[in-house]
Amino acid sequence: MKRALTPGTFDPITLGHLDVITRAAQIMDEVVVAVAASPKKGPLFSVDERCSLVERAVAHLPNVRVATFDTLLVDLARQLDAPIVVKGLRAITDFEYEFQMTALNYQLDNELETVFIMSPPEFMYLSSSIVREIASLRGDVSRFVPSCVNEALVARFGGPQA
Numbered sequence: 001m002k003r004a005l006t007p008g009t010f011d012p013i014t015l016g017h018l019d020v021i022t023r024a025a026q027i028m029d030e031v032v033v034a035v036a037a038s039p040k041k042g043p044l045f046s047v048d049e050r051c052s053l054v055e056r057a058v059a060h061l062p063n064v065r066v067a068t069f070d071t072l073l074v075d076l077a078r079q080l081d082a083p084i085v086v087k088g089l090r091a092i093t094d095f096e097y098e099f100q101m102t103a104l105n106y107q108l109d110n111e112l113e114t115v116f117i118m119s120p121p122e123f124m125y126l127s128s129s130i131v132r133e134i135a136s137l138r139g140d141v142s143r144f145v146p147s148c149v150n151e152a153l154v155a156r157f158g159g160p161q162a
């Protein structure tokens, strides 16, 4: 049984995240989307709200489940018996940060393997922070996020300007 984690803050989950989770679910037996509490990031949505939005967004994927965590990723991986981390890589700007995290996770647990999936061009420059900014200025983000997330953002900030 190949069980993998797809970790992140998911504030909120975007179609880019969903693309990586879907691709991971096609090559792994089971995928656990690990929603980090990340209190230092001052997230827009609470961890419970983020988790619930991820659950709704992945409901159609039978081998995907969702967990929240406020521990080291390596500890969650051991706890869930999930020795593989799958992450998405977008533009070249992601490399430095992802290489740092992968290198440190190897130091913390050499048995935790990290693999990367390239984002397709349409998601190359998509991020949760850009989505939050557009939505907070009442722009239309419906093409960037699952419909449940669009509804949550409209409820939070109001809908796009007519």
Ligand code: PNS
Pocket: 007, 008, 009, 010, 036, 038, 071, 072, 073, 074, 100, 101, 102, 104, 105
């Ligand atoms: O979506 P994000 O915010 O880029 O995800 C970052 C995340 C949550 C994957 C990363 O911060 C993480 O793994 N946090 C858990 C704490 C931890 O293990 N930190 C050390 C990583 S080297």
